[in-house]
Amino acid sequence: MTDDFTPLRSVLYMPASNERALEKAKTIACDALILDLEDAVAPDAKPAAREAACAAAASGDYGRRTVTIRVNGVGTEWHAADLVAAAAAGPDAVVVPKVESADQVRALAAALEWAGAPDHTRLWAMVETPRAIFEVRDLAAASDRLACLVVGSNDLVKELYAEHVPGRAPILPSLHLVLLAARAAGIQVVDGVYNDVKDAEGFAAECRQGRELGFDGKTLIHPGQVEEANRAFAPSPEAVEDAEGLVAAWEAGAGSGVVTHRGRMVEHLHVESARRTLAVAEAVAALDREA
Numbered sequence: 001m002t003d004d005f006t007p008l009r010s011v012l013y014m015p016a017s018n019e020r021a022l023e024k025a026k027t028i029a030c031d032a033l034i035l036d037l038e039d040a041v042a043p044d045a046k047p048a049a050r051e052a053a054c055a056a057a058a059s060g061d062y063g064r065r066t067v068t069i070r071v072n073g074v075g076t077e078w079h080a081a082d083l084v085a086a087a088a089a090g091p092d093a094v095v096v097p098k099v100e101s102a103d104q105v106r107a108l109a110a111a112l113e114w115a116g117a118p119d120h121t122r123l124w125a126m127v128e129t130p131r132a133i134f135e136v137r138d139l140a141a142a143s144d145r146l147a148c149l150v151v152g153s154n155d156l157v158k159e160l161y162a163e164h165v166p167g168r169a170p171i172l173p174s175l176h177l178v179l180l181a182a183r184a185a186g187i188q189v190v191d192g193v194y195n196d197v198k199d200a201e202g203f204a205a206e207c208r209q210g211r212e213l214g215f216d217g218k219t220l221i222h223p224g225q226v227e228e229a230n231r232a233f234a235p236s237p238e239a240v241e242d243a244e245g246l247v248a249a250w251e252a253g254a255g256s257g258v259v260t261h262r263g264r265m266v267e268h269l270h271v272e273s274a275r276r277t278l279a280v281a282e283a284v285a286a287l288d289r290e291a
């Protein structure tokens, strides 16, 4: 975990063509926004959406929230203009859908550089095709500008001819590979969306599963999903209390290679995990204080 770690518990997509949603987002308690120019925007509306997304990203009106723009994919008629405009607006990240190779990541990073994107504008790559899953290890490590992998579970399910089912068995191997690649490369990774915005129970179960797998957070499609994602992807008060006790037990046994805490064996690796839990909790608390 780096010093500049920014929580990404709740990452809300919104169509950049939806003026009302762009305005409402200023008051939504999500950690990050993806102002979408891709799937959620009809072809005719794309030029206006691009302008609105760039104006929003440059406005500084979204406070503590990480603001990103999802451009249209490489090879589409809108991609180049989206990338150039997004680079000039300087959001926190440019999100590129359907990235499929390390070469593509390097080309995207070079294009952002060429277009004059500021250093703080990171690249987020969406992993959502079978080819990307096979390439994800190299893709994740291909550029210093790449800061996050984003699972596109709708496209993945479509490409696999699979089905959306509780527990997500059809895409679990892919989720694991994306996580492994992100952790090996030392970058963040956020889970895919849950489409049924009225199913609070199913959504909560999927958040819990995503957290247990190791995701930093979840992409969302509706403001009603933010509160649960924020809760699920932050260390619980019980987890913080346990981590504090574990670190204290370790420090009290200074010099010994192994101690116990609440009956459990504690070695140095457990202390590292506990310290990470405390650091994530502190980063979340600091973000919430800015709200």
Ligand SMILES: CC(C)(COP(=O)(O)OP(=O)(O)OC[C@H]1O[C@@H](n2cnc3c(N)ncnc32)[C@H](O)[C@@H]1OP(=O)(O)O)[C@@H](O)C(=O)NCCC(=O)NCCSC(=O)C[C@H](O)C(=O)O
Binding pocket: 012, 013, 014, 015, 020, 021, 022, 024, 025, 036, 039, 040, 097, 128, 151, 152, 153, 154, 155, 156, 192, 193, 197, 220, 221, 222, 223
């Ligand atoms: C899913 C929706 C179309 C539902 O819209 P709607 O029926 O209008 O919802 P509500 O009436 O419940 O809305 C209540 C208020 O909240 C605002 N709202 C709704 N959604 C958002 C949002 N995403 N961001 C900000 N604000 C939002 C409404 O404007 C209402 O406000 P008010 O009138 O003031 O009360 C809709 O939620 C939606 O469009 N969601 C986002 C869809 C999207 O962006 N899709 C693309 C990304 S998903 C994807 O492609 C992932 C990936 O690529 C993959 O392959 O998996």
Ligand SMILES: [Mg+2]
Binding pocket: 039, 097, 128, 152, 154, 155
């Ligand atoms: Mg997609």
